[in-house]
Structure formats: structure tokens, C-alpha cells
Amino acid sequence: MSIIPKNEQNQKQVLTLNELSKRKVVEHNSLITSIAKMDKTPLKMFELAVSCINTEEPPKDNTVYLSKRDLFAFFNVSDNDKHSRFKQAVEKMQKQAFFQIKEEQGKGFKFKSIVPIPYAEWTDYNDEVKIEFHREIMPYLINLKKNFTQHALSDIAELNSKYSIILYRWLSMQYNQYEHYSVKGGRRAEQVEAYRNPSISIKELRIMTDTVNSYKQFTRFNNDVLKTPLDEINAHTSFNVTYNKIKKGRSIDSIVFHITKKPVARNDFYKLEEQDPIYLQDKANKEQAEELLAGKALKSKYTKLLLDNMLLSPYEMTDTSLMAGLQAHVYPLYDELKELRGLNGVKDHLSYVSSKQEAYSKRNVAKYLKKAIEQYLPTVKRQDL
Incomplete structure (x- = not known):
């Protein structure tokens, strides 16, 4: 295929x-x-x-x-x-x-x-x-x-410290897992929260930042490897991050980070748009239609199958337009395949698609999945004939 x-x-x-x-x-x-x-x-x-x-x-x-x-x-x-x-x-x-x-x-x-x-x-x-x-x-x-x-x-582009980049990548890894398990499940509530509030020992942090033999005084380590880089991350990336120092005896033993996502910025021209009733009506109608479709998609068994096969991420599920596109243009084709081969036929198709491509690289998930099923359905129909 x-x-x-x-x-x-x-x-x-x-x-x-x-x-x-x-x-x-x-x-x-x-x-x-x-x-x-x-x-x-x-x-x-x-x-x-x-x-x-x-x-x-x-x-x-x-x-x-x-x-x-x-x-x-x-x-x-x-x-x-x-x-x-x-x-x-x-x-x-x-x-x-x-x-x-x-x-x-x-x-x-x-x-x-x-x-x-x-x-x-x-x-x-x-x-x-x-x-x-x-x-x-x-x-x-x-x-x-x-x-x-x-x-x-675009987040990496604005970071001007090696430690900012290293910390940002590690914090992204933790928050990605928080988003994934928040939607898909498979972890206890406290485990999910731990991804949003990750802990790392000072020893591990020094190894990861290659500072085992430098910044011997914790005051300087705290300023150059933690505080200043996190100020940069908060200023230039999609994250807001704070941290607590955890003591063991008289020494700092580990760091606990607290990660939140910044709200998406509004359109620069929203004030002009708000003065245009025609624009507002069209926008409202489109948004209402997308929200209805996206709501159906979130409840669909096909969405769960896409998550299971790593063809959709929890982050992408927050994209109303994407979910509406799946519901409008992709899931009806999965219904056709289900009629022909049953739900297991849909599962086999998605498993094959997942084995061939890496899920998070898709620039247009709905378009990609639609193309895949459109190419596969004629083959199934010919076989049934």
C-alpha cells in the first residue's frame, strides 16, 4: 500500500x-x-x-x-x-x-x-x-x-545559553509526557502530575549540563545553570517555569520544576476584526461548526485508535480545526472501511500506517491520514469484488 x-x-x-x-x-x-x-x-x-x-x-x-x-x-x-x-x-x-x-x-x-x-x-x-x-x-x-x-x-531560536537549551529540551520531554498521559491515561494521577512537576537530583543535573567539574559553589551554579536560563525560557518560549530547591541535610539535593504552558497569543488585528459584524458572524459560524465536529471527534473510537498508534498526539487534540477536519474528512472513510472489514480492519490499517511513518512529523495530520485511507479503500473494494 x-x-x-x-x-x-x-x-x-x-x-x-x-x-x-x-x-x-x-x-x-x-x-x-x-x-x-x-x-x-x-x-x-x-x-x-x-x-x-x-x-x-x-x-x-x-x-x-x-x-x-x-x-x-x-x-x-x-x-x-x-x-x-x-x-x-x-x-x-x-x-x-x-x-x-x-x-x-x-x-x-x-x-x-x-x-x-x-x-x-x-x-x-x-x-x-x-x-x-x-x-x-x-x-x-x-x-x-x-x-x-x-x-x-522557534523556541530554541531565541535561547542564547547552552544551559537554556539543555533545560528547555528536558522540560519539553517532561511536559510532552504530561500532555500524553493526561489524555490517553495509563498512569496514576500523581504520576501524571509528576511530569508537570518533574524532579531531578543535583548530581543528575550537573551530569546533563556537563558541569560536574565547574560551578563548584552552588550560588553560582544556581545563577548560571538554573535561574538565568529559566528567565530566558520564561521570556522566549511557550513555557512558564518555576523551581524549588530540595535540601537533604544542609545541602541542596535536588530541584523540582513546575511547568505551565502560556496561553496562545491573540491575533494582532483582533481589535479591528471585533468591529466588523460580518467578520464576526462568519467567524462565529465557522467556529461553532468546528467545535461541534471537534467535539464528536474527541468522543470517536477512531481518535483513540489514532492515539494508540501514535498517529495523533494529545497536543494535536487541542487543535479544534484539526479535530474537525478528522471528523469531517477522515472518519467517514474509516466508517466505509469498517463496513467492509470491520473495526479490526481499521485497526490493521492504522497499525500499518504507523509502522511506515513517524507520527509527530506530520505537517498536516488530517490530510496525511485522508490520503492514506483514500489510497487503501479502492484496494479493499477491488478485493471484495
């Missing part, structure tokens, strides 16, 4: 800054909790490159293509020395930067040290930059079915 048409093998896709701003970074949790042996610039460059991986069609030769112009804009670089600074950043990333990953294996742990981007290529007369990932890093970036985290690239 073909779902996604194949592109030309040698097609290069250079992404614009506008597209990048809408992208998500998807990484395995082992990479989130690994030790990033690099400073902020290589780490941000890695996150930027990861956001450009299309997991629906994994990049040929583990390679993506970026624009120098958009790279400079992403890093907010505008001075005359930007080209030499870019060259220095790439060289530093390749010579010094690596992830130190620790994974459980058997009765102990397996340790890996991976240089994530060993090869980059560009010219002084062309805008294109070729970025090639190391083959060993790719399993942490594609074909992820469980234990992975997604976060917004």
Missing part, C-alpha cells in the same frame, strides 16, 4: 526561514538526556538541522540542505564577519562537539560518543549549505515510535 509518493532521488530541498519557523524538532529521549559536549552555537545548529529532516521521506545519505541567508537570520547574525564566524562554528562543531549517550543494556549501561554532524559543505559563491548527519545519530532522529520528544524550533 503506497501512502507517500516518492520524490526524485537527487532532489534537494533548501528550506526558507519562514518554513523553519513552523518546524518541530523531534528527538529520542536518550538524546535529550545525553551530555551535549558543545557550546550553544553548535547545539543550536544541530537543532536547526534536525528540524529540517522530513521523516516522511528520510533524507538521502543522511543529508539536508540549508540556506546561508536563513542560517544567518536564524542566528541573528548581520555583521560583516558573519561568514568567517559561520565557518568557525562549523569547524568547532565537527572537531569538538559530540553527544555522550548513556543507555541501559542488559545488566548495565552502554555508552556512546557521537559527533552528530561530521560533514558540511558550502561555497563562497552559493547560498546553499550541505549538512550531513553521522549514521549513528540517525536512529535518534527518525522512525521514532516511542520515548521521543518534540519541541518548537
